[in-house]
Amino acid sequence: MAHVASSASEAARARTATSAAASGRRGLFLLAALLVALPIALPNAYFYDVAIAVALNAIVCVGLNLLIGYAGQISLGHAGFFALGGYGSAILSGTHGWPAGLALLASSAAVGLLAFVVGRPTLRLKGHYLAMATLGLGIIISIVIATEDRVTGGPDGMPVPPLALLGWKIHGELAWYALTGAALLFTVWLALNLIESPVGRALRALHGSEVAAETLGIASAAYKLRVFVLSAVFAAAAGALTAHHAGFITPVQGSFMHSVGLVIMVVFGGMASIFGAVVGAAVLTTLPQVLTVLKDYEMMVFGAVLIVTMVFFPHGIVPTLARWWARRRA
Amino acid sequence: MSALRQPSPAASASEPGRAAVRDVACAHAPVLGVEGVSKSFGGVHAIEDVSFDVRPGTVHSIIGPNGAGKTTLLNMLAGIYVPDAGRIRLDGRDVAGLPTHRYAAAGIGRTFQNLQVFFNMTALENVMTGRHLHERCSMLSAMLRTPARARAEAACREVATRLLERVGLASHLAARADTMPYGALKRLEIARALAAEPRVLLLDEPAAGLNATEAREIETLIRELTADGTTVVLVEHNMRLVMEASDRIVVLDRGRLLADGTPAEIARDPQVIEAYLGAPQAKEAAHA
Numbered sequence: 001m002a003h004v005a006s007s008a009s010e011a012a013r014a015r016t017a018t019s020a021a022a023s024g025r026r027g028l029f030l031l032a033a034l035l036v037a038l039p040i041a042l043p044n045a046y047f048y049d050v051a052i053a054v055a056l057n058a059i060v061c062v063g064l065n066l067l068i069g070y071a072g073q074i075s076l077g078h079a080g081f082f083a084l085g086g087y088g089s090a091i092l093s094g095t096h097g098w099p100a101g102l103a104l105l106a107s108s109a110a111v112g113l114l115a116f117v118v119g120r121p122t123l124r125l126k127g128h129y130l131a132m133a134t135l136g137l138g139i140i141i142s143i144v145i146a147t148e149d150r151v152t153g154g155p156d157g158m159p160v161p162p163l164a165l166l167g168w169k170i171h172g173e174l175a176w177y178a179l180t181g182a183a184l185l186f187t188v189w190l191a192l193n194l195i196e197s198p199v200g201r202a203l204r205a206l207h208g209s210e211v212a213a214e215t216l217g218i219a220s221a222a223y224k225l226r227v228f229v230l231s232a233v234f235a236a237a238a239g240a241l242t243a244h245h246a247g248f249i250t251p252v253q254g255s256f257m258h259s260v261g262l263v264i265m266v267v268f269g270g271m272a273s274i275f276g277a278v279v280g281a282a283v284l285t286t287l288p289q290v291l292t293v294l295k296d297y298e299m300m301v302f303g304a305v306l307i308v309t310m311v312f313f314p315h316g317i318v319p320t321l322a323r324w325w326a327r328r329r330a
Numbered sequence: 331m332s333a334l335r336q337p338s339p340a341a342s343a344s345e346p347g348r349a350a351v352r353d354v355a356c357a358h359a360p361v362l363g364v365e366g367v368s369k370s371f372g373g374v375h376a377i378e379d380v381s382f383d384v385r386p387g388t389v390h391s392i393i394g395p396n397g398a399g400k401t402t403l404l405n406m407l408a409g410i411y412v413p414d415a416g417r418i419r420l421d422g423r424d425v426a427g428l429p430t431h432r433y434a435a436a437g438i439g440r441t442f443q444n445l446q447v448f449f450n451m452t453a454l455e456n457v458m459t460g461r462h463l464h465e466r467c468s469m470l471s472a473m474l475r476t477p478a479r480a481r482a483e484a485a486c487r488e489v490a491t492r493l494l495e496r497v498g499l500a501s502h503l504a505a506r507a508d509t510m511p512y513g514a515l516k517r518l519e520i521a522r523a524l525a526a527e528p529r530v531l532l533l534d535e536p537a538a539g540l541n542a543t544e545a546r547e548i549e550t551l552i553r554e555l556t557a558d559g560t561t562v563v564l565v566e567h568n569m570r571l572v573m574e575a576s577d578r579i580v581v582l583d584r585g586r587l588l589a590d591g592t593p594a595e596i597a598r599d600p601q602v603i604e605a606y607l608g609a610p611q612a613k614e615a616a617h618a
Contacts, residue, residue: 190473197472197479198458198465198486201451205459208448215408216526217434217463226469272450 024192027275031188035181039174048173052245054285055180056238059187061265061277063234066191068263069271070200071227072207073123074131076259077138078235083254084111084141085236086243087152090160093244095151100163104240108233115232116225123224126210130228135256142254157250160243176245183241184278187234191274203227204272235262257299264302268309270316279318359422361386361561362407362438362530367416367426369402376402378585379416384530384563384578387556391564391572393596394582395605400565401443403582404532407563408440409433420530435463439528441519443535443565449508453499453518456507457490460525493521497551513544520551530561537568549575573597581605 035055042048060082067073088107093100122133145152152158163170170179194200205213206220213220243249252258261284269280284305288298313320360383369377377399384390392400405411407418409430418426420436428436448456465486471479494503497517502510507518516536523531533552537545545568552562552575566572572579572593579596581588583605589596596602 193475194469194473197475197483198462198467199469199472201455201459202462204450204455205448205462208450209446211410211430212442212446212448212522213459214430215410215434215438215440216460216522217431218459219429219431230469 021196024196024274028185028188028192031275031278032185035185039177042177045173048177050286050289052173052176052180053242054282055177055184056242056245057262057265057285058184058278058281059180059238060235060262061269061281062184062187062191062274063231064262065266065269065271065274065277066194066203066227067231068266069273069277070195070207071203071224073224073228074128074263075134075228075231076131076256076263077134077136077141078231078262079256079258080134080138080141080254081111081115081232081235082239082242082258082262083145083249083251084114085239086160086249086253087145087158088236089240090158090243090249091151093161094159100161100244101165104163104237104244107240108236111236112229112233115229119225119228123228124221130224134259138254138256138259142251142256145254146251152251155251157248160247160249162247163241163244170244180241180245183237188274188278195274199223199226207272261302264306268305268317270318270320273316273318273322276316276318280316283317360384360419361421362563363417363419363422364403364407365417365419367403367406367413367418369399369406369411369414375585377406377413377582380580380582380585380587381416382580382587382590384561386529386561387559388577389552389556389562389564389575391566391576391579392582393566393569393572393579394588397584398582399585400582401534402585404440404534404563404565407530408438408532434526434528437529438532439523439526439530440532441516441523441534441536443538445512445515445519447507447515447518447522449506451507453494453502453505453507453510453514454487454490456518457493457521457525458486460493460522461486461489463526490521490525493525494518496524497521498547513540516540516544516548520548524555528560530563531555532563532565534565535567536564537566537571545571 038051039048042051060078064075064078067075085104085107088110089100089103092098092103092106098106118133118137119130122129146155148154149156165179170176195204202213202218202220202223205216205218206223210220239253242253265280265284266277267280268284269278270276284302287301287305288295291301294301309316315323362384364380364382364384367377367380368375380399380403382390392403394400402411406413406426409425409428409432413426416426417424420438423436425433425436425438448459451459465482467479467482491503494500497520499514499517499521502514502518507515510518516539520533520536536548536552540548549571552564555562564572564576576593578591579593580590581596581599581602588605589599589602591599
């Protein structure tokens with residue numbers, strides 16, 4: 001009897017050891033294959049631009065999903081971090097002549113520090129105070145960017161120098177595609193590792209039951225703060241890359257509507273799903289490009305997408321499809 | 331469900347060990363000291379001036395009629411509520427007022443009457459989360475999955491697997507918590523609390539909603555725990571379980587300490603019988 005039980009548990013043990021980590025690795029491999037194969041299907045520079053925008057938005061969404069989907073905290077100001085990362089890097093490299101790579105790192109770190117300063121008092125409170133605080137912060141950031149025209153160029157925006165990493169100038173669409181694709185893969189890899197670690201479990205635990213997490217010794221406020229700072233740094237780095245790629249940056253990047261758009265990408269793709277964030281970013285970045293005729297109604301389309309998601313697949317598109325696939329195979 | 335009914339091999343072996351631990355325990359200072367603790371909610375005195383000591387390696391039960399303040403007291407012992415007055419000493423150190431996670435770090439673990447399982451995880455992940463205090467893990471090493479981190483992760487998985495086997499959930503390792511039956515979830519919470527290796531484990535109605543067989547398995551588990559040196563504070567309505575498993579019992583009534591004694595003393599105490607059955611029946615019950 002005992003023998004049977006133990007051999008059954010050995011089998012179960014082997015299964016669990018593989019399932020979560022292996023499905024993550026499979027997904028990462030699939031994403032890498034897709035990124036390598038995609039240039040075959042991209043006919044011109046315009047399509048590369050869209051693909052690069054998808055990758056950069058996906059980086060923001062993977063970070064944002066760690067915060068929203070895994071830790072259960074909502075931020076309505078991530079476009080602010082995105083824009084600050086871009087402007088910081090633009091000002092340091094353009095106005096002050098820093099090497100662009102260093103400017104990118106410095107502005108991402110500075111945004112992380114800002115997130116820490118704002119998050120520390122807010123995340124000690126229970127409830128949706130982070131959403132309120134980040135909503136306010138995002139609006140303040142976009143107002144400051146638009147009014148400090150001597151530094152930021154005001155509503156007209158400012159030019160951004162091209163990016164060079166370790167003496168290698170990133171030039172042309174293919175180079176940018178390779179860089180942003182690699183950055184996305186790296187981000188996804190980091191996020192997958194984080195989720196399958198004590199830190200990731202602590203985040204999921206405080207989302208599942210904060211009181212139970214605390215009774216296991218998890219300092220919930222500290223973990224919320226860490227993931228908030230991490231997601232802000234991801235957003236800032238993606239924002240800086242976006243600015244250097246476009247060669248120009250405007251305050252629109254930091255608008256409240258952009259923040260909402262990012263949240264919709266996460267919710268549509270699937271909460272607590274790393275690949276969901278990537279798919280959400282891909283679909284909702286491409287959609288406005290495909291439906292250019294509906295340009296004026298972009299926010300309406302986004303709103304409709306959010307409503308349909310909430311009503312028909314509240315878990316998001318990727319988790320819903322994954323569950324459907326698992327049921328079909330069972 | 332079949333796993334729940336498997337007899338635990340250690341059940342019979344635990345008895346002599348437990349008696350030995352109890353003898354040693356009497357010589358020790360209390361591991362948990364409750365000194366004049368009070369708590370009120372908006373003028374309602376949920377707990378008033380309650381004091382008792384819990385000796386290491388024993389089972390100390392808290393009983394009382396509904397609304398007596400048992401869960402309030404347990405929430406204070408777990409650091410979820412801060413007492414209005416009084417001290418809670420763990421190994422002599424006053425811990426009252428510390429944040430909840432510091433209570434856990436000081437060695438107090440608990441389960442919940444209304445389940446607080448992490449339903450967004452598998453059974454194994456729930457228990458691995460319980461190892462939190464024993465994991466050293468920076469954000470950076472977690473994200474880069476350093477070789478040391480990967481080894482620690484495998485070791486954590488191993489410990490969690492053994493704990494699930496110990497509570498009879500070997501067949502549920504990979505199951506998502508939200509698909510598991512109630513009795514299994516009760517055990518999952520115990521395994522998760524044990525993963526933290528608490529010196530004092532607070533069990534809030536571990537047998538509630540379980541059938542007689544499952545309740546007996548909980549009793550066996552409690553005996554094994556104390557044999558290993560863990561101290562158990564038990565809040566429970568199942569009187570058979572309380573009387574069988576406890577070394578000492580405190581009785582609460584309307585927030586006050588009514589009695590503190592061995593199961594035999596409590597069973598004879600006329601005040602306790604009155605509190606439970608009401609004054610007129612007390613005499614008959616004493617004879618019964």
